Amino acid sequence: MKHTSHFMGxxxxxxxxxxxxxxxxxxxxxIVTGASGEEGLAAYWSILTVERHREALIAxxxxxxxxxxxxxxxxxxxxxxxxxxxxxxxxxxxSLLTFPLAxxxxxxxxxxxxxxxxxxxxxxxxxxxxxxKLVFAYSMTGLFLGYLYFSIPRVIxxxxxxxxxxxxxxxxxxxxxxxxQWRVITDVLLPALKPGLIASGxxxxxxxxxAFGTAFTLATNIDVLAMTIYTEFTLGANLASAASLSVxxxxxxxxxxSIARSLSGSNVAAAG
Numbered sequence: 536m537k538h539t540s541h542f543m544g545x546x547x548x549x550x551x552x553x554x555x556x557x558x559x560x561x562x563x564x565x566i567v568t569g570a571s572g573e574e575g576l577a578a579y580w581s582i583l584t585v586e587r588h589r590e591a592l593i594a595x596x597x598x599x600x601x602x603x604x605x606x607x608x609x610x611x612x613x614x615x616x617x618x619x620x621x622x623x624x625x626x627x628x629x630s631l632l633t634f635p636l637a638x639x640x641x642x643x644x645x646x647x648x649x650x651x652x653x654x655x656x657x658x659x660x661x662x663x664x665x666x667x668k669l670v671f672a673y674s675m676t677g678l679f680l681g682y683l684y685f686s687i688p689r690v691i692x693x694x695x696x697x698x699x700x701x702x703x704x705x706x707x708x709x710x711x712x713x714x715x716q717w718r719v720i721t722d723v724l725l726p727a728l729k730p731g732l733i734a735s736g737x738x739x740x741x742x743x744x745x746a747f748g749t750a751f752t753l754a755t756n757i758d759v760l761a762m763t764i765y766t767e768f769t770l771g772a773n774l775a776s777a778a779s780l781s782v783x784x785x786x787x788x789x790x791x792x793s794i795a796r797s798l799s800g801s802n803v804a805a806a807g
Contacts, residue, residue, distance in 0.1 A: 571774075581779065590758065594675070596744070596787075614694030614695040615698045638685065643684055643749050764781055
């Protein structure tokens with residue numbers, strides 16, 4: 536037994552060192568730095584007391600919630616359809632839908648600029664048709680499209696995996712008992728997909744809350760929490776404010792994943 540315990544201890548030692556060096560110590564340093572400014576621990580309340588920080592928090596939460604909702608709706612419809620209907624090119628379509636997973640946030644931001652920027656495709660078409668150029672890449676609308684672009688692949692893979700395990704006979708039984716298509720969806724299909732939807736929705740929300748690359752690329756008229764932290768750190772040289780906001784951002788992400796894990800009864804981990 537002693538030899539076994541020593542062996543297990545040796546196996547766990549590298550993991551313990553990694554956790555201590557790359558998670559515990561940096562987190563402690565970040566928390567201490569957040570309270571090292573003139574405001575002390577009160578800096579952690581600046582997310583609610585400072586108007587710019589509060590507005591950035593509200594904008595971030597609303598944007599992330601909207602992205603999550605739309606991604607869940609689109610991915611559920613498309614994911615279930617692709618699982619239930621096999622046709623020539625379906626695998627290619629799945630590959631294309633999940634292709635954005637290979638793109639970093641900066642590249643996605645650049646794609647949005649090419650679509651809806653000053654020299655973008657939508658601007659050129661709208662100018663030809665109406666005489667005025669439609670530009671929205673550098674706004675919350677552009678950021679919404681960017682976040683949605685990289686969120687759908689994350690959600691659709693989870694939905695498809697869950698849909699493949701569904702018992703189609705339950706839906707057939709519901710129809711045979713006179714249930715309408717809508718009742719079948721709300722009473723049979725969605726409850727069966729619920730754990731997967733909660734898990735993928737939590738990942739989508741957490742990723743959107745903390746996403747930086749896309750916001751940085753499009754940040755002309757955008758003020759989300761990740762950009763506020765960047766501004767405090769680089770332009771304001773306010774390490775305490777940036778650190779306190781980073782801790783709050785991390786707590787929001789952790790809370791979203793913890794709530795989803797308790798609701799879905801499955802393991803939920805952030806991605807991206």
